[in-house]
Amino acid sequence: MSELKEQLKSQIIEQLNLEDLTPADIKNDSPLFGDEGLGLDSIDALEFIVLLDSFYGIKIEDPAAAREIFHSVDSMADFIESKK
Amino acid sequence: MYYIHKIASITHQDSFNQTDVNDSLVEITEDAVLISPDYKKYILPASLRRLSPILRMAVAAAKECQEAITIPFEAISVGTALGCLTDTEKFLNVINTVEGEILSPTAFIQSTHNTISGLISLELKNHSYNMTHTQNNLSLEMALIDSMLCCDEGKDFVLLGVADEAIDFLNKLKPIVLPENSIVTSGTTFFALSKKKSKSEIGFKACRSIIKAKDIEVDIDLFLRELKIEINEIDRIYTNQNSLDYPKEMVVNYEAYSGLYFTANAFGVHLAHDWLIKEAKKYALIVNSGCNNSLGLILLKNDKA
Amino acid sequence: MDIFITGYGVISAIGKNVEENFSSLIQEKTAIKQGLKSFTSKFKVGEIGLSNDALKVEFDLKTDGSRTALLGMVAAKEAFKNHSHFEALRTGLISGTSVGGMDISEVEYRNEMAGEKPNYKKYFHHPSGTTSEQIALELGITGFVNTISTACSSAANAIMMGARLIQSGQLDRVVVGGTDCLTQFTIYGFRSLMIFDDEWCKPFDNSRKGLNLGEGAGFLVLESKKSLEITGKEVLAKLSGWSNASDAYHQTASSPDGDGAILSMKQALKQARLEPHEINYVNAHGTATPNNDLSESKAFINVFNGKVPPFSSTKSYTGHTLAASGGIESVFAILSIQNSMLFPNLNHTTPIEETGLIPIKNIQKNSEVTHVLSNSFGFGGNNSTLIFSKI
Structure with a gap:
């Protein structure tokens, strides 16, 4: 699971062009969206959907329903595990 | 008169925030690169990470203009000939290579021409009039005509700007669509404009766009005659044409310094503006001639001279 | 100053002229259906069922151009029909488009990626500004030509720009509007934003899911009072704000x-x-x-x-x-x-x-x-x- 989370962080940095960040800068449980987190927005949420599809083969049809999944690295990893 | 309160250019010359852009000019070569400022000074990392070169340079130049006048612009008018080519090509690659239905949206979002002006309004938190003109090599003229209208309608300060970016693909279009020996480059120039006098007292006196010019010299004469100005009152002509029938010492080819992009005449305006200040001269004419016989004429005037 | 409207023209999925569009509106008849092209077939779209060649023949178009330009010519010609050229009138054309000649470019680009011999001449049609120049050429308008590109508000902004140029006295008469054809670029673009409804779109409904894309063009002729005195055209309505x-x-x-x-x-x-x-x-x-x-x-x-x-x-x-x-x-x-x-x-x-x-x-x-x-x-x-x- 922790391996998956580290891998996810690298993929997030790559997919969203977060050039200035390293995986160590992203905490497992801190929110990815909004000002208190990484400050990601709705375009990034769509990029997460692309990420889940291209790296994990998981398809999400409704972007609105995906908000909870993309709350943090923890919640994303849980979701990916649940789909395995 | 529509006075220039600030000009900011990012080009293949060392032009950003120079007192006189003419000081450090070098003739453009194939290996010239865009000379960019540190964009982190202008754009937050959260926004910067997505932005293509055209968006970065336009936002930085626009912000320099905003900083110079401090009060918010009451209109934003942007011209671009070919728009956001990097993202357009990126998305063309996405749709032709990615299988399945889930596609990365960022390049598409940033591929429309008005991404530039929209992003500027967002970065400046500006809710005013916002327009994007795209008329091939007359895009500056169109955005300028709109800016002048905005001033005439009572808007205090107007942000006028142009931006175009080169992608490698454009080189493939030589010599069929683009001139064979041209050096394709990127560039942006933004102006803070107002009917209020600026410190330099230099401004746009008039602008004319002609879709099908018959004879450049004749059209210049007509343009000047309407303004009741004689050709011998013009101190310098900045142009992208080599064959104009005027004394050599009064003609400067701006494209030799900017390279080829279809809004590079704005850099010609910048060169002319700084030269008028330094030499305390009165009139400079920017003659922008397109391959499809279109012609743009812009007259700059120095009230102090 | 009053801005008078003395001509209108439209082509859309619900009709290829004003009359046909009006008739469909009254009959409450949508034209959105499963797409016919390779890149539209998976979606419900408002597609115009005439090929580029068919458009050229049916509307007697003399100027070549992208589908965006051709659709623009059809609507602008209808708006400008029965209008003549007057030496005393400064007549312009301002058109809005977001895709310009992308319908041609995207095919050329794909063919080249697939290893076919590229025909770079085709990219002449690409710039949005060229689209308007082609429409102006078809109408015989040689004065002021401009293109506005502000995505989905392009035509509205072109109309506004025309009105302001009349108001300021720079133009007497101007053909204004916008045109966009369906392209793979925009279809896939909006798909990537995940804002399509796979069924018929339901504006302002609580269960709305997203949009259906369409193609078409709509143009108006705007005139000043001075222009009206010369053209003597019947006024359809005013643009008041x-x-x-x-x-x-x-x-x-x-x-x-x-x-x-x-x-x-x-x-x-x-x-x-x-x-x-x-x-x-x-x-x-x-x-x-x-x-x-x-x-x-x-x-x-x-x-x-x-x-x-x-x-x-x-x-x-x-x-x-x-x-x-x-x-x-x-x-x-x-x-x-x-x-x-x-x-x-x-x-x-x-x-x-x-x-x-x-x-x-x-x-x-x-x-x-x-x-x-x-x-x-x-x-x-x-x-x-x-x-x-x-x-």
């Missing part, structure tokens, strides 16, 4: 309360010297995306102080024709005034929970229509409003 404001909220999304939309509508009303209650019909932007329709509804409630006039989104007939939509919907606004009719918003069953607003659901005949407000909102927070008035 316009405004453009920025949402400055997000690259794609509208602000939750519709700040830019409120500004745009309020400024247009002010310019037309009208009170909100004087508006008889609102042709909404109404794309049927969850975000736009909620934001626009909230803006209506704000601008009209809770008493929202009859409104509808005719995108349920034509699909969202992007840069052309403001032009096409301006023609519909004028038809509403001319015929005293309000056009319905198809596919509506349940009002949006947060606002409770119910659009016009059936054709309303014998309605007094003096002033129509038309909204066009673009990507990047570019909000525009036009107001049309009875002469």
